[in-house]
Amino acid sequence: QFHMIKYEDLKWDESLGQGSFTRIYRGHKTDIRDGENYTTEVLLKELDAGHKNCWESFFESASLMSQISHKHLLLVYGVSVHGVQNIMVQEFVKYGALDLYLKRGRSVSVSWKLDVAKQLASALNFLEEKHIVHGNICAKNLLLAREGDQSQGISPFIKLSDPGISVAMLVVLDRIPWVAPEVLDAPDDLTLECDKWSFGATVWEIFNNGNSPLQGWDLDEKRQFYESFQKLPPSQWAELADLITQCMDYQAALRPSCRSIIRQLNSLITSDYEILHSTEPVTQ
Numbered sequence: 001q002f003h004m005i006k007y008e009d010l011k012w013d014e015s016l017g018q019g020s021f022t023r024i025y026r027g028h029k030t031d032i033r034d035g036e037n038y039t040t041e042v043l044l045k046e047l048d049a050g051h052k053n054c055w056e057s058f059f060e061s062a063s064l065m066s067q068i069s070h071k072h073l074l075l076v077y078g079v080s081v082h083g084v085q086n087i088m089v090q091e092f093v094k095y096g097a098l099d100l101y102l103k104r105g106r107s108v109s110v111s112w113k114l115d116v117a118k119q120l121a122s123a124l125n126f127l128e129e130k131h132i133v134h135g136n137i138c139a140k141n142l143l144l145a146r147e148g149d150q151s152q153g154i155s156p157f158i159k160l161s162d163p164g165i166s167v168a169m170l171v172v173l174d175r176i177p178w179v180a181p182e183v184l185d186a187p188d189d190l191t192l193e194c195d196k197w198s199f200g201a202t203v204w205e206i207f208n209n210g211n212s213p214l215q216g217w218d219l220d221e222k223r224q225f226y227e228s229f230q231k232l233p234p235s236q237w238a239e240l241a242d243l244i245t246q247c248m249d250y251q252a253a254l255r256p257s258c259r260s261i262i263r264q265l266n267s268l269i270t271s272d273y274e275i276l277h278s279t280e281p282v283t284q
């Protein structure tokens with residue numbers, strides 16, 4: 001259900017690190033269209049040969065992203081199989097993962113962060129309308145295609161990346177607090193509400209300069225966080241903290257719809273928080 005790309009049409013450039021069970025590289029793919037040779041910069045995601053058992057979830061996530069197209073969803077060109085190697089070929093998104101971008105200390109404005117949150121909410125709204133669960137919403141899976149330039153009135157532009165290896169494959173505990181609490185009991189039936197919870201945790205990250213919530217907590221402490229219905233430290237911006245709390249409601253059915261999330265983000269954007277409070281909303 002997705003395009004097969006010939007291995008010989010791919011060229012590997014530098015390694016860009018590795019994810020769980022995968023290694024990623026910058027590269028190029030060549031296509032021939034009306035007799036012309038075109039090369040496109042791509043991201044090559046190799047699945048470790050040793051993890052054959054999770055290749056179906058690897059391809060599942062690839063096919064999920066290639067079934068639908070939306071401006072804020074990462075474009076997957078296809079897959080290439082070469083012997084024991086499985087390679088996913090994705091569009092190359094210039095500035096990479098948002099969590100690393102924010103951690104690198106780029107000081108971005110409140111309106112920049114709200115703009116990014118709204119773009120993510122519109123991608124989620126699109127997926128909700130298609131009844132497609134992403135399952136791995138977090139700042140690491142948000143790719144920055146355009147940095148934006150406040151002085152020129154150019155906004156940032158993000159793309160939501162593929163979910164990667166399914167949640168059930170990864171240690172679900174390790175994904176606390178992005179993974180919804182109900183997933184711990186039933187890792188196989190992810191729902192749209194799970195993505196709402198993750199959206200809340202991701203907005204928390206964006207407003208905390210890419211720092212992971214519960215950073216450094218061990219698995220027991222993380223499990224305890226859910227078992228005692230704890231919440232992430234609230235932002236001092238009450239309306240923002242309120243939206244995050246609504247999304248991270250322990251009762252899945254009470255989480256807001258995407259339309260409500262977008263409406264609340266719009267009112268945050270119009271509220272002149274930044275003018276009223278010259279500093280960034282600092283959260284403990």
Ligand SMILES: Nc1cnc(-c2cc(N)nc3[nH]ccc23)cn1
Nearest residue numbers: 016043090091092093094095096
């Ligand atoms: N679909 C994707 C995914 N990641 C990138 C990317 C870009 C960059 N500048 N540095 C990186 N470092 C690691 C990954 C990456 C690009 N495109």
